Amino acid sequence: MFCFGVDIGGTTIKLGLFDLQGDVLDKWEIPTRKEDGGKNILPDAARAVLSKMNERSLSKEDVAGIGVGVPGPVKEDGTVETAVNLGWDFMDVQGTMQKETGLPVKVSNDANVAALGEAWVGGAKGCKDVILATLGTGVGGGLITNGKIITGAHGAGGEIGHMHLIDDFPRACNCGNYGCLEQVASATGITYLAEQALAESQEASVLRDRKVSAKAVFDAVKENDALAIEIAERFGKYLGKALAMIAAVTDPEVIVIGGGVSKAGTVLLDFVEKNFQIYAFTSCRKATFALAELGNDAGIFGAAKMALDAYASR
Incomplete structure (x- = not known):
C-alpha cells in the first residue's frame, strides 16, 4: 500500500x-x-x-x-x-x-501539515504534542495535540504569526493588524529590528558594513558582535514569550523551529529557549526545543x- x-x-x-x-x-x-x-x-x-x-x-x-x-x-x-x-x-x-x-x-x-511531518519522522519524531514555528518571510505555525492537527472552526488553527504581541507598533502587518509576532520574528521582522537598532545606537558593529538581513544578524552573533547579540536577544524575547503563551494552551512535549531563519542553527534556539523559560508556566518549562529536520x-x-x-x- x-x-x-x-x-x-x-x-x-x-x-x-x-x-x-x-x-x-x-x-x-x-x-x-x-x-x-x-x-x-x-x-x-x-x-x-x-x-x-x-x-x-x-x-x-x-x-x-x-x-x-x-x-x-x-x-x-x-x-x-x-x-x-x-x-x-x-x-x-x-x-x-x-x-x-x-x-x-x-x-x-x-504549516500544520509540516508540523505533522516533523512529528512523524523529523525533529519531533515520536512526540504527540508539538508546536512548530516556521520562521521565513512570515511566521507560520502548526499545532499537533495527541497526534492530531488542530484545525479550528475556520481553518485558522496554528496561525501563530498573527498573535498580537506588541501594543502601539508603528507598522501594519500583512494581515492588517498591528504588532503581530510575524513583524518581529520573521526574516523581515529581524531585519526591521536590526535596522531600528542600528538607527538608534552609535555602537560599532559589523552589521554597519553589511547588507542587513536575518542571516547577517546571526552571522554577526556568531562573531560575538555586541549589537547583533542585542538584536537577537530582542527577537528571542518576542518569540520566547509568544511560544510560552501557546504552550500554556497546548502543553507541548517539544517545540520545533523551522523555516529559513532556523538555518542559523542552535545559536538561534539559545535566545528563544532562554526567554521561553522565563515566561512559560511551570509545567510547560519541561518542553524541549529542536530544529526542524525535514526542510x-x-x-x-x-x-x-x-x-x-x-x-x-x-
Whole structure:
C-alpha cells in the first residue's frame, strides 16, 4: 500500500510517493500555475499523481490516499475560503482532487501539515504534542495535540504569526493588524529590528558594513558582535514569550523551529529557549526545543501521514 503527499506552494507543487512506513520512494515537483485564478493548480497536481501511478504500475486499490497541504486556512471539510498566494477565493480542494483522481483526499494548512511531518519522522519524531514555528518571510505555525492537527472552526488553527504581541507598533502587518509576532520574528521582522537598532545606537558593529538581513544578524552573533547579540536577544524575547503563551494552551512535549531563519542553527534556539523559560508556566518549562529536520520536504511527509491517518480511521 502506498500514499501521496502534495505540498502546494506559490511557486512549485512538491509531490512525494510514500510507503506505509514513511519512506519516500519518489519525490518531484511541478510549477504552480497561478494564472486565471489558479484554476489549473489542482488539475495539474492530480495529473502528476495519476502519471506517477501509471509510471509505477499502481492501481487505485494500491493507494491509501492523497494528503494535500495548502498555504491558507483549510476547513475540516477540505475547503479553502481564500489562498491569496495561489489566486484562490473559495476552493473545494478535497472535492476537486477526489473528483480528478478518484482517490481519497485529506487537506490541511501547509504549516500544520509540516508540523505533522516533523512529528512523524523529523525533529519531533515520536512526540504527540508539538508546536512548530516556521520562521521565513512570515511566521507560520502548526499545532499537533495527541497526534492530531488542530484545525479550528475556520481553518485558522496554528496561525501563530498573527498573535498580537506588541501594543502601539508603528507598522501594519500583512494581515492588517498591528504588532503581530510575524513583524518581529520573521526574516523581515529581524531585519526591521536590526535596522531600528542600528538607527538608534552609535555602537560599532559589523552589521554597519553589511547588507542587513536575518542571516547577517546571526552571522554577526556568531562573531560575538555586541549589537547583533542585542538584536537577537530582542527577537528571542518576542518569540520566547509568544511560544510560552501557546504552550500554556497546548502543553507541548517539544517545540520545533523551522523555516529559513532556523538555518542559523542552535545559536538561534539559545535566545528563544532562554526567554521561553522565563515566561512559560511551570509545567510547560519541561518542553524541549529542536530544529526542524525535514526542510522543504516537511510538507510532503506531513501530507502523506495525514493521508495514512485518514486511511487507518476508515
